[in-house]
Amino acid sequence: MPGKIPIESIDSLRHKIPRDEARGMRTHVIVYASERILAQIQNDLSLEQAANVAHLPGIVGPSLAMPDIHQGYGFPIGGVAAMDYHYGVVSPGGVGFDINCGVRLVRTNLCEADVRPGIKQLVDQVFRDVPCGTGGSGFVKINAKQLNQVLTHGARWMVENGYGDERDAEFAEAGGALEGADPACVSERAKQRGLPQLGTLGSGNHFLEIQYVEEVHDAAAAQAMRLSKGQVVVLIHSGSRGLGHQVCTDYLAEMGPAMKRYNITLPDRQLACVPISSPEGQSYLRAMAASANFAWANRQAILHFLRGAFRKVLGEQVHLELIYDVAHNIAKREKYEVDGIKRDLLVHRKGATRAFPPGHREIPAEYRPIGQPVFIPGSMGTASWVMVGAEGAMRETFGSVCHGAGRFMSRTAARKGRDARQVQKKLEEQGILVRSETRDGILEEVPEAYKNVDEVIEVVHNAGLARKVARLRPMGVIKG
Amino acid sequence: MFEILEHTADIGFRARGRTMAELFAEAAMALSAIYAELDQIEARLEYPIEARGEDRESLLVNWLGEVLFWIDGRRVVFSRFRVDAISTHEVRGLAFGEPYDPTRHRAKLLVKAVTYHQLKVTETAEGWMAEVYLDV
Numbered sequence: 001m002p003g004k005i006p007i008e009s010i011d012s013l014r015h016k017i018p019r020d021e022a023r024g025m026r027t028h029v030i031v032y033a034s035e036r037i038l039a040q041i042q043n044d045l046s047l048e049q050a051a052n053v054a055h056l057p058g059i060v061g062p063s064l065a066m067p068d069i070h071q072g073y074g075f076p077i078g079g080v081a082a083m084d085y086h087y088g089v090v091s092p093g094g095v096g097f098d099i100n101c102g103v104r105l106v107r108t109n110l111c112e113a114d115v116r117p118g119i120k121q122l123v124d125q126v127f128r129d130v131p132c133g134t135g136g137s138g139f140v141k142i143n144a145k146q147l148n149q150v151l152t153h154g155a156r157w158m159v160e161n162g163y164g165d166e167r168d169a170e171f172a173e174a175g176g177a178l179e180g181a182d183p184a185c186v187s188e189r190a191k192q193r194g195l196p197q198l199g200t201l202g203s204g205n206h207f208l209e210i211q212y213v214e215e216v217h218d219a220a221a222a223q224a225m226r227l228s229k230g231q232v233v234v235l236i237h238s239g240s241r242g243l244g245h246q247v248c249t250d251y252l253a254e255m256g257p258a259m260k261r262y263n264i265t266l267p268d269r270q271l272a273c274v275p276i277s278s279p280e281g282q283s284y285l286r287a288m289a290a291s292a293n294f295a296w297a298n299r300q301a302i303l304h305f306l307r308g309a310f311r312k313v314l315g316e317q318v319h320l321e322l323i324y325d326v327a328h329n330i331a332k333r334e335k336y337e338v339d340g341i342k343r344d345l346l347v348h349r350k351g352a353t354r355a356f357p358p359g360h361r362e363i364p365a366e367y368r369p370i371g372q373p374v375f376i377p378g379s380m381g382t383a384s385w386v387m388v389g390a391e392g393a394m395r396e397t398f399g400s401v402c403h404g405a406g407r408f409m410s411r412t413a414a415r416k417g418r419d420a421r422q423v424q425k426k427l428e429e430q431g432i433l434v435r436s437e438t439r440d441g442i443l444e445e446v447p448e449a450y451k452n453v454d455e456v457i458e459v460v461h462n463a464g465l466a467r468k469v470a471r472l473r474p475m476g477v478i479k480g
Numbered sequence: 481m482f483e484i485l486e487h488t489a490d491i492g493f494r495a496r497g498r499t500m501a502e503l504f505a506e507a508a509m510a511l512s513a514i515y516a517e518l519d520q521i522e523a524r525l526e527y528p529i530e531a532r533g534e535d536r537e538s539l540l541v542n543w544l545g546e547v548l549f550w551i552d553g554r555r556v557v558f559s560r561f562r563v564d565a566i567s568t569h570e571v572r573g574l575a576f577g578e579p580y581d582p583t584r585h586r587a588k589l590l591v592k593a594v595t596y597h598q599l600k601v602t603e604t605a606e607g608w609m610a611e612v613y614l615d616v
Contacts, residue, residue, distance in 0.1 A: 044488045071488040073597040073615060097593040097615045134587035193553035203590040204616045205489075242552045245592040245615070249545055252596070257534055269537075269596040410486035411616075440588050480590060 005047040007031065007038075013463045016062075017051050024267070025054040030396075031065040034459050040408050040451060041069050049076040052267050056081060058088020058276075060345055061338055064397050066352055067459040068376075068406030068451065072096070074270030077351035080400045083276065085333060085344040089264070090281045091273035092255065092288070094348030096329040097248045099288055100295035101206075101239030103375045104172070104325035105386065106303060107225070108310065108318060110232040112212040115314070115475065119433055122210065122313045123476040127435045129309040130208055130302050131200050132480035133241065134437045138199030140301045147195055148183040154293030155325075158300040165321075168300060171364055172325035173354060174332075176296040181289035186243070187250050190287075194243025194294055199301035201238045203441055203480025205404075208302065209235045209377075210476035211384060217468040221370040221388050225323050227470055234320065235384055235472065236302050237377055239329065240295035247291045251284045276346055285331070292330055299325060324364075324373040328353045328403035336398055347398045355389030355401040355466045374466050378405045378453030380434060380445055380479070381427050384472045385457045392464030401466045405453035414449040415440065427477075436479040445479060482510035485611060491589070492598075492613035496606065500536075501563035503601075503608040504571055507540060508547045508561040511594070512577075514614065515551055517586045521559035523576035529561075530572045536601045540610055543571050544594040552590065555580040589616050 009015045010030075015038060017029035029050045033041060041047065046069045053075055054063040060082045069078030074093035083089055108115075115122065131138060140163065142150065149157050155169040155176025169176040183191075201208060213231045216222045227233070240247075255272040258280045259265075264273060274280045307320045331348045356363055356372040363372045371388035378384050382405070393399050420439040423446055427434050436442045454471075461468050485492035493510040497503030508529075512518065529546045533539030550556045558577035565572045580587070592615040600611040 046488075073490075073595040073613065077489060097595075134582075134590060189549055189553060193549065196555075203587075204592070242592075246549070246553070249593050253538070253542060253545075256538060269599070272596075407489050410488055411491050412484055412486045438586075438588050444589075 005051055007047065013459055017047060019054065025051060027054045027059050028062050029054055029065060030062045032459055032463055033067045034455060037067050037451060037455060037459065043408065044071040046071050046076040049074065050079055052271060053079055053081050055266055056083065056089055056091060056271065056273060057264060058084040060084050060343055061398065066402035067456045068402040068404050070406045070408065072350065074268050075350040078402060078406055079350045080352045080397055081348045082345040082398045085276055085346050088276055088346060089273035090276045090284060090331060090346060091271055091348065092248045092251045092284060093270050093272060094350050095288060095331050096350050097245045098239035098329055099244035099247060100292035100327045101329040102295060102299065102325060102327040103235060103237045103377060104299050104303065105323045105375045106234040106320050107227060107323050108232045108320050110314065110318060111230045112232060115210065115232050118313060119476050123433050123435055123478065125309040125313050126208065126306060127478050129305045130478065132437045133197055133200035133202055134480060137196035138301065139305060140199040142198065144191065147191055150297045151183040151186060151290035151293055152181050153177050155296040155300040158297045163304040164300050168303065168322045171322045172296055173327050176300065176325065178289035178292045180286055181293050182286035183290055185283045185287035186247055186290050190243050190246035190250060193246045194241055197241040198298055199305060200241060201302065201478065201480055202241055203438065205445060206238045206480050207380065208478040209474045211235055211472040211474050213470050214383065214473040215471045217470060221469040224367060224370045225373060225386065227386065233472060234306060235375060235377060236299055238299055238302060240291045241298060243294050244291040247287045251287065254280060288331060292327065296325065326353050326375060334399065345398065347400065349400055351403045352400045353403045354399055355393045356399050357389050357391045357394055374401055376402060376404060376453065376457060379447040379450035380474060380477045381430065381432060381447030382453055385453065386469040386472065387466040388469055390464055390466050393466060397465055401460050402456055405450040405456055407449055408451050409449040411444040414446050415443045418443050418446060432474050432477060434477045434479065438480065441479040482506050487613055490613060490616050492611060494609065494611045496609050498607035500608055501566050503610055504540065504543055504563045504566060505561040505573065507544060507610055507612060508575065511544055511547055511591065512558045514589055515591055516557050516588055518559050520584050520586065521557045522578050523560045524578050527556060527575040527577065529575050532570050536568055537599050539569065539571055540601055540612065541594050541596060541599065544612065547575060548591055548594060550575065557585055591616055
């Protein structure tokens with residue numbers, strides 16, 4: 001239960017849960033947190049879950065917890081675990097039900113003053129053109145055969161079929177399509193769930209925010225992303241919708257019994273895993289890649305309809321360009337030097353963002369001098385951050401950082417004593433217009449339900465995992 | 481009979497029934513009620529639902545997964561459930577509801593998946609009790 005996990009501080013930002021061999025831990029846990037955040041995360045099962053991840057066979061280096069960590073299922077949200085690709089396991093729970101949930105940031109050629117006067121009309125138009133999915137299906141009309149193409153080619157298929165600009169796919173992690181995707185590994189029911197949902201945001205914490213650049217902290221990096229103070233940007237947070245959720249559900253059901261065959265026992269059933277090299281493991285990774293591609297296609301479709309909405313309201317001269325798109329629920333095969341040895345690893349990022357440093361060859365050429373762009377959404381009433389990956393992430397966290405502010409209040413607690421209209425009114429007074437398909441969508445995502453995003457960012461910045469570039473303020477929020 | 485349970489990021493419920501059949505029907509009701517307001521849903525159509533599992537826990541997760549597939553994959557909302565046959569490894573029943581109509585129905589929270597997180601299915605003095613957490 002909360003509080004019983006022993007934790008010792010290494011310095012003011014790094015804390016260690018020692019390896020407990022008697023419990024079955026194969027490694028220790030490193031938690032990145034300030035003193036205040038550490039106290040907050042001890043209120044739920046996050047640390048126990050981070051310690052459970054240390055039980056997974058083939059784990060290399062420590063089980064890692066980012067400062068936005070909160071309780072998830074099996075894996076904590078805000079957790080990173082690297083497995084030896086040849087001897088380790090893959091865990092669908094280490095990726096999550098929302099495979100390739102992620103964020104993309106879009107810059108506009110508008111400034112705050114261009115948008116503020118007509119914000120209501122703009123938000124209403126975006127709300128109509130980018131459905132959340134509770135009230136109906138998306139506006140992308142494709143058949144089952146085309147869906148297989150989407151699963152194989154991701155954002156690239158969308159761009160080639162009229163849902164975007166040529167450069168869009170290039171400015172996404174993995175070029176908007178993971179290799180090795182196989183639609184045959186995705187069940188028919190996952191495809192049925194996904195097909196009508198392409199181009200929809202989803203509910204829960206998913207959103208689309210019209211924001212402006214409030215402060216620039218790193219002029220060179222901001223310039224490389226062509227961002228300046230006062231400029232309007234749009235942050236899109238969505239994932240693989242019902243398709244990815246069903247893929248995770250299907251493979252968890254398969255892996256439960258399969259674990260017995262591979263003699264794997266774990267403290268939490270939700271951590272179900274199989275060897276990466278096993279037929280089940282390989283099949284999951286192909287299905288996961290297909291789902292990740294669906295998510296990139298989904299965020300691309302959303303961008304396409306967003307462009308239409310901006311042009312309808314603000315005129316044809318409005319340009320929206322993708323800055324970058326990052327996944328924060330994914331497992332990727334990457335190579336890292338660990339204790340002087342180059343290792344072939346499968347890095348599970350469950351609510352964690354890849355953050356490659358300057359010079360890394362997997363970053364688009366125009367960002368190579370500054371490092372990979374990383375976007376950290378805060379809660380709807382506060383702020384979001386643009387960062388760039390730094391060397392520390394390669395040394396300490398398998399090229400990973402946090403993914404958000406991290407909740408610390410439950411959904412039921414957030415609803416208690418609050419009225420959706422009042423919350424909406426209060427945010428409007430702060431210059432933030434909110435539209436949601438559901439009343440609960442507003443109440444459960446109130447700013448107070450989250451940790452302070454600035455504090456989370458400070459930890460990551462000071463630990464040298466990523467650098468602060470710009471702080472973004474919301475003006476219009478679309479929620480599920 | 482069911483009640484909502486707290487979780488930092490998501491949502492759970494505790495359901496009770498005098499028999500396993502009642503428990504499974506109540507758990508399905510809880511899932512439906514978390515997804516949408518029940519009062520506008522007419523139980524005019526019957527949808528057969530069945531699931532298998534290696535134990536009671538996975539049977540419940542798979543049964544709720546079937547219900548969720550109808551809700552999220554086929555866009556149907558339910559207001560009543562009936563379990564006709566249940567053993568440790570298999571369950572069969574009917575869900576009563578209708579296709580989702582945005583003009584009459586109000587979806588509250590899209591549910592991504594049914595999880596094994598702190599999952600409990602236990603016998604009590606009054607019958608059976610289950611605790612289930614959903615990823616939303």
